[in-house]
Amino acid sequence: MGTTLFDKIWTAHKVADLGDGDCLIHIDRIFLHERTGAVALKGLEQAGRTVRDPKRVFCTMDHIVDTFAGRSDDTRMPGGGDFIRATREAARANGLTLFDINDPRQGIVHVISPEQGIVLPGLTLVCPDSHTCTQGAFGAMAWGIGSTEAEHAMATGTLRLSKPRTLRVRFTGALPAGVSAKDMALSLIGRHSAAGAKGMAVEFDGTAVRALDMAGRMTLCNMAVEFGAFTGLIAPDEKTLAFLKGRPYAPTGALWDRAVRDWQALRSDADAPFDAEIEIDAATLAPMVTWGTSPEQVAPMNTPIPDLHGFADETRRKAAEKALNYMGLAPGQSVQGLKVDAAFIGSCTNSRLSDLERAAGILKGRRVAPGLRAICVPGSTATKRAAEDRGIDRIFREAGFEWRESGCSMCFFAGGESFGFRDRVISSTNRNFENRQGPETRTHIASPETVAASAILGHIGGVADLPRIRETV
Numbered sequence: 001m002g003t004t005l006f007d008k009i010w011t012a013h014k015v016a017d018l019g020d021g022d023c024l025i026h027i028d029r030i031f032l033h034e035r036t037g038a039v040a041l042k043g044l045e046q047a048g049r050t051v052r053d054p055k056r057v058f059c060t061m062d063h064i065v066d067t068f069a070g071r072s073d074d075t076r077m078p079g080g081g082d083f084i085r086a087t088r089e090a091a092r093a094n095g096l097t098l099f100d101i102n103d104p105r106q107g108i109v110h111v112i113s114p115e116q117g118i119v120l121p122g123l124t125l126v127c128p129d130s131h132t133c134t135q136g137a138f139g140a141m142a143w144g145i146g147s148t149e150a151e152h153a154m155a156t157g158t159l160r161l162s163k164p165r166t167l168r169v170r171f172t173g174a175l176p177a178g179v180s181a182k183d184m185a186l187s188l189i190g191r192h193s194a195a196g197a198k199g200m201a202v203e204f205d206g207t208a209v210r211a212l213d214m215a216g217r218m219t220l221c222n223m224a225v226e227f228g229a230f231t232g233l234i235a236p237d238e239k240t241l242a243f244l245k246g247r248p249y250a251p252t253g254a255l256w257d258r259a260v261r262d263w264q265a266l267r268s269d270a271d272a273p274f275d276a277e278i279e280i281d282a283a284t285l286a287p288m289v290t291w292g293t294s295p296e297q298v299a300p301m302n303t304p305i306p307d308l309h310g311f312a313d314e315t316r317r318k319a320a321e322k323a324l325n326y327m328g329l330a331p332g333q334s335v336q337g338l339k340v341d342a343a344f345i346g347s348c349t350n351s352r353l354s355d356l357e358r359a360a361g362i363l364k365g366r367r368v369a370p371g372l373r374a375i376c377v378p379g380s381t382a383t384k385r386a387a388e389d390r391g392i393d394r395i396f397r398e399a400g401f402e403w404r405e406s407g408c409s410m411c412f413f414a415g416g417e418s419f420g421f422r423d424r425v426i427s428s429t430n431r432n433f434e435n436r437q438g439p440e441t442r443t444h445i446a447s448p449e450t451v452a453a454s455a456i457l458g459h460i461g462g463v464a465d466l467p468r469i470r471e472t473v
């Protein structure tokens with residue numbers, strides 16, 4: 001019987017069987033950010049432990065750091081500077097690699113790790129951050145841990161884990177035009193719930209997944225944790241290799257050739273048994289927008305919010321009722337056409353170059369609706385520079401978007417930046433729970449394409465709703 005991709009990586013990293021189904025797993029790379037990393041580094045110091053192998057540990061400033069030009073250690077978050085300084089000092093004291101505020105390699109951890117070639121196929125990578133699963137897009141076993149586990153991983157180079165069950169999600173066929181990876185993830189979560197893959201390792205496969213660029217694959221794996229999964233992953237292929245080749249931390253020369261040979265085995269065997277399988281025809285998908293306070297409370301943009309009687313499950317019905325109340329919406333209403341106060345393109349889900357390019361393609365020659373606050377925060381400083389080299393910043397600015405420095409920013413409220421009270425926001429992010437983007441903010445999650453189109457319209461809508469631009473420039 002064959003072996004799954006996940007099992008292959010697991011077995012290669014198994015140090016010991018600890019009984020009760022638990023294993024000790026070798027950890028290849030550890031990434032930290034100033035929010036939770038500062039806590040882990042402090043804990044390590046207080047326990048009098050040291051970092052076993054400092055060259056495997058990388059740190060960035062993304063969560064708390066401001067995203068305004070001329071930013072410094074002191075941020076809008078009260079006490080935020082302490083996290084930044086603590087991370088910097090501990091990184092220096094322990095000899096860790098730090099991508100500091102003004103470093104051209106700085107950015108959101110899950111964006112810069114691939115950019116730097118730190119995540120590689122077949123590796124184990126952890127970070128005290130739930131969206132670490134994003135990096136599984138490279139055929140790695142990458143998952144989010146707590147600060148205490150990060151401490152343990154730094155001190156010992158291992159972690160205790162119980163083996164997750166496996167789920168294969170196959171997207172067959174091809175996506176219709178204007179539908180992207182975010183819509184795939186939201187459709188999956190909408191159909192199978194936010195707990196649909198609870199604790200499982202989800203392998204994404206199928207022609208529509210193979211057709212995605214690496215940014216799209218990262219968007220899909222990013223949302224695995226919103227599907228309840230332990231992690232998500234995609235077998236490496238030519239696109240993965242082309243992306244990684246020549247990246248600063250990727251192997252070079254003969255080591256690269258050897259690595260490529262090893263990576264060729266990193267795929268699930270044809271007869272590999274999965275604990276569960278899901279198949280979705282990509283051709284049936286449409287642009288999705290959430291109407292509630294969980295990514296599972298979602299529907300194709302042009303369909304009405306479901307009738308509460310349609311929920312067979314009592315808990316789900318109550319949750320939907322509460323969410324609609326919070327969102328100021330009612331069953332049967334359409335999200336399409338809802339007036340929005342703000343639009344946000346950014347986050348580790350959708351802030352990479354191709355995300356920005358697709359949004360810019362929609363914004364070009366147009367202006368955001370009067371009074372609407374529109375913000376774009378590139379996922380990394382390198383992404384920002386690459387976008388600027390291509391004139392993408394100009395398109396965003398001319399359309400009326402703020403063009404910011406990179407970081408988590410308006411994805412969540414903890415960096416001290418927020419939208420206004422009860423603002424309705426169309427957002428390319430991954431979470432929409434109560435108060436996520438500010439006080440009682442009403443977040444509608446969608447693809448960058450939908451965010452861009454809605455920003456222009458002033459209400460939720462798609463590219464098809466936009467008036468044609470008369471003169472082409």
Ligand SMILES: CC(C)[C@H](C(=O)O)[C@@H](O)C(=O)O
Pocket residue numbers: 035036063128129130131144412
């Ligand atoms: C602050 C951090 C621990 C958190 C996470 O783990 O995901 C954040 O990144 C988020 O998206 O809510």
Ligand code: SF4
Pocket residue numbers: 063108129131347348349407408411412430
């Ligand atoms: S961009 Fe948002 S989801 Fe991603 S790591 Fe930052 S806060 Fe978390």
